[in-house]
Amino acid sequence: MRDAYIVQSVRTPGCKQKRGQFNQTRPEELISFILKSAVERTKNLKPEHLDDVMLGCAFPEAEQGLNLGRIAPKMAGFPDKVSGATVNRFCASGLEAIAMASVRVQMGWSDITIGAGVESMTFVPMGGNHPRPHPEYSGTNPEMYVSMGVTAENVASRYNVSREDQDKFAANSQAKAAAARDKGLFTEIVPTPAYKYVKQANGTYKKEQFIVEHDDGIRLSTPEGLGKLRTVFSAAGSVTAGNSSQTTDGAAATIIASKEKCDELGLEPIARLVSYSTIGCKSDEMGVGPRYAIPKVLGQAGLSIEDIDIYEINEAFASQALYCIRELGLEKYMDRINIHGGAIALGHPLGCTGAKLTATCLANLKEVNGKYGIVSMCIGGGMGAAAIYERL
Ligand SMILES: CC(C)(COP(=O)(O)OP(=O)(O)OC[C@H]1O[C@@H](n2cnc3c(N)ncnc32)[C@H](O)[C@@H]1OP(=O)(O)O)[C@@H](O)C(=O)NCCC(=O)NCCS
Numbered sequence: 001m002r003d004a005y006i007v008q009s010v011r012t013p014g015c016k017q018k019r020g021q022f023n024q025t026r027p028e029e030l031i032s033f034i035l036k037s038a039v040e041r042t043k044n045l046k047p048e049h050l051d052d053v054m055l056g057c058a059f060p061e062a063e064q065g066l067n068l069g070r071i072a073p074k075m076a077g078f079p080d081k082v083s084g085a086t087v088n089r090f091c092a093s094g095l096e097a098i099a100m101a102s103v104r105v106q107m108g109w110s111d112i113t114i115g116a117g118v119e120s121m122t123f124v125p126m127g128g129n130h131p132r133p134h135p136e137y138s139g140t141n142p143e144m145y146v147s148m149g150v151t152a153e154n155v156a157s158r159y160n161v162s163r164e165d166q167d168k169f170a171a172n173s174q175a176k177a178a179a180a181r182d183k184g185l186f187t188e189i190v191p192t193p194a195y196k197y198v199k200q201a202n203g204t205y206k207k208e209q210f211i212v213e214h215d216d217g218i219r220l221s222t223p224e225g226l227g228k229l230r231t232v233f234s235a236a237g238s239v240t241a242g243n244s245s246q247t248t249d250g251a252a253a254t255i256i257a258s259k260e261k262c263d264e265l266g267l268e269p270i271a272r273l274v275s276y277s278t279i280g281c282k283s284d285e286m287g288v289g290p291r292y293a294i295p296k297v298l299g300q301a302g303l304s305i306e307d308i309d310i311y312e313i314n315e316a317f318a319s320q321a322l323y324c325i326r327e328l329g330l331e332k333y334m335d336r337i338n339i340h341g342g343a344i345a346l347g348h349p350l351g352c353t354g355a356k357l358t359a360t361c362l363a364n365l366k367e368v369n370g371k372y373g374i375v376s377m378c379i380g381g382g383m384g385a386a387a388i389y390e391r392l
Helices: 027-040 068-075 090-107 135-140 148-158 163-182 259-265 283-301 318-327 331-336 350-368
Strands: 004-011 052-056 083-087 112-120 192-199 205-212 248-258 271-280 310-313 372-379 383-391
Touching: 004 027, 004 090, 004 259, 004 350, 027 068, 027 112, 027 192, 027 248, 052 068, 052 090, 052 350, 068 083, 068 112, 083 090, 090 112, 090 248, 090 271, 090 350, 090 372, 090 383, 112 350, 148 283, 148 318, 163 318, 248 259, 248 350, 271 283, 283 318, 283 372, 283 383, 310 318, 310 331, 310 350, 318 331, 318 372, 350 372, 350 383
Parallel strands: 052 083, 052 112, 310 372
Antiparallel strands: 004 248, 004 271, 112 248, 192 205, 271 383, 372 383
């Protein structure tokens, strides 16, 4: 197999679904902007050098539909020869896209690829616009279609993750994110154009552009304040809006090139994907996924938990993130996990998340001068995914 190197990894800010700053900015605009920016920020790289784009999206329909993996590179101004596909593994779609893009380079099928992710939960809600579960199968297997919040409640009650611990974890995520934003540590963010439609005197609407620089869902919170929020998914449960990931709009992109192309064009390798794992688990407690995906990927790579300098474990819900951290024996490494906060504060734009966390992981590895980073998440339907990156 050939060596495949990451030469760029960037993301847009994440903005709250419907009430956030991207609520009038279509997903095609977010993803085409970040694709174009990723190329522009990579010294010596031009769009004509690219072969292919793999684009993760969890609900690829309506504004995100058709084959956005092909439309977005065209909107970015890339030449016709740059092909594209849309990839769906729900919350791991962006990570899956990066893994597929890397494999294409390693196999010699492509020389330079982009693995990316996008989700506008404003334009296409979780579950899609017209969910159509199979009538008989959904009757006998309702867990395949259950709300993600209910699976988070199941993890909390089955594995004794208390409300207090969830709220403490959530407050900590918010505090870390606010501090990182204030110190300018989200170096992977590209300030991103957003749009709003402003009514004119003559009754028509004008599309106006403005720039978004920061994640807009960060909200400093105390465990006591969070403790007052009502539960959302079960009256007697523990999962609230404050200890769940936010529903978010965003896009991210990672460029991967063969060693030969790096040498030929003078591209600077920043990292490589060492290994990637996926694994299934029970659908009605899908949040346990990282507990199984992380040991699997570590085994594949011949590494152990202490070798990892930065963990980006998606905070779909505090209950499942905490459960996985405990079961993995990672509590002693809390200073390596989601060091600038996670999805509770920064949002979880489903199909973008794997690509977004990759950009964050590589930036954080650089910040702490680390070598290995893990990106992992749970996945609707009952799965986990994990990737190990090595900083070069
Ligand atoms: C939990 C969820 C339903 C909440 O959505 P929402 O109701 O739109 O959330 P909001 O941001 O409006 O918050 C609801 C309330 O909690 C409050 N709140 C939220 N976070 C808070 C915080 N950190 N501190 C204090 N109050 C907070 C809000 O102010 C709001 O109060 P209000 O009703 O008085 O205005 C939604 O975030 C969700 O579905 N998350 C999970 C997404 C998911 O499943 N992803 C896939 C995972 S695999």
